[in-house]
Amino acid sequence: MNPRRLWAIVLKELRQMRRDRITLAMIVGIPVMQLVLFGYAINLNLRHLDTAIADQANTSASRALVMDMVATGVITPTQRVDTPEQVMAALRRGEISIGVVIPADFERRHFEGREAVQVLVDGSDTVVQSAAVQLAQVPLDSAPVRNDRPLRTGAVAAAGQISVVAFYNPQRRSAINIVPGLIGIILTMTMVMFTAVAIVRERERGNMELLIATPLSSGELMVGKVLPYAAIGLLQTSLVLLLGLWLFDVPVRGSVLDVYAAAMLLITANLALGLLISTKAQSQFQAMQMTMFVFLPSILLSGFMFPFAGMPRPVQWLAEVLPLTHFLRLIRGIMLRGAWIWELWPEVLALLGFIAVMMTLAIVRFRKRLD
Structure with a gap:
């Protein structure tokens, strides 16, 4: 193995790569692209998911609940609809990832400790399902709750009162x-x-x-x-x-x-x-x-x-x-x-x-x- 001849071949390859702009772009571009994409663009912590709101109650308590959900940063209301059927149609068309349905008797349901809100999720994406679960933890404010204990007012846990329903892939x-x-x-x-x-x-x-x-x-x-x-x-x-x-x-x-x-x-x-x-x-x-x-x-x-x-x-x-x-x-x-x-x-x-x-x-x- 002659070092001089070996070095000549190495120089030849380096000069050829320098003349080949595509190869030079691959050498520099792919590491930079992957670093930027994985470090800047890829994010599994979902925020601002497009959401349709069907607030059939339209009371101060229901509006406060919607504001609290938006404050989590998980959802961004992009559509105001009137019925759950319209929410499902928007889900099917892919216009939204999440739909929030608040029934007309929201305050009575909340007062009785029953399910008061439904969060409808496009479950075809399991990551969206996981993000939507956070909405079930939003407290229900400004309404008394009966739970076999004296009535009290203020923020209460939403345990069981906000249900998350995943469609299209409920088994995840x-x-x-x-x-x-x-x-x-x-x-x-x-x-x-x-x-x-x-x-x-x-x-x-x-x-x-x-x-x-x-x-x-x-x-x-x-x-x-x-x-x-x-x-x-x-x-x-x-x-x-x-x-x-x-x-x-x-x-x-x-x-x-x-x-x-x-x-x-x-x-x-x-x-x-x-x-x-x-x-x-x-x-x-x-x-x-x-x-x-x-x-x-x-x-x-x-x-x-x-x-x-x-x-x-x-x-x-x-x-x-x-x-x-x-x-x-x-x-x-x-x-x-x-x-x-x-x-x-x-x-x-x-x-x-x-x-x-x-x-x-x-x-x-x-x-x-x-x-």
Whole structure:
């Protein structure tokens, strides 16, 4: 082993890495990204969950109770509704995570020591369930309570009078929440990488020149390249659904057609993103490196691993750009809450907008490369 020749090889590799901007970005970017995301964006202590309030009593005592619940920081009222049915509809559509229902006879129930308030929770996320339990500890103020003892006034413990009711996953089984999300994770990882690598592979093997010589337009060539991967994505979706039902008894409470429609939206979005990456990558290795820059934020910020509501507001704005964020809301709403896809139209529009932008950029850049 000659130290001089060995040092020459080391210098050569260092200079090559310095010229390769993608590799240099991976060396610096991934540690920084993980440190910032885990240290700043990831928070399991949920606060300010979107909440609908149905205060049918509308008395000073009920309003004081709502203010005390808001003061805990766990909930933020975003909707004022009139009936429990409206609360459940908002839960099903994914507009809220928690609903508070105060009946018209709230003070009488409180006076008699019976259940006086219901907190309805979207239990598909077990972390939200745990956060909602804190609301059951809020004291009920300004009303006397009869408990086989002399009446007294002031703040009293809410023991048994504020009940927390979890829907869609009352058993708190983690698989119920994870398996639908895995469809999105698998499709994001495979679709982006397969498409990005496929175009670059044609260029590396010299096949791109042959394709350019054909009468195919840029759009026809790119769409034709990705259609087979769309079929693969639907096959992967079917496989996860069947295994989830067989191994973990994960329900599909909504329409199966809606499940496949949501999956097709994510597949198309990821294929368009993969095409855009392929117009920038110079090699298959670079394409895989750039895919990691997309996959890592997607898995951490979309709400799959960590609750979306626990992230700081600027991070939530960044996560809204990721197609996986909107797909998770769609697939969990359809499979776990039984929502129709048209009820979740903001997520559908977000994915359609992402597809339009990415596909347009990919076709424009690809045409420039052909020139």
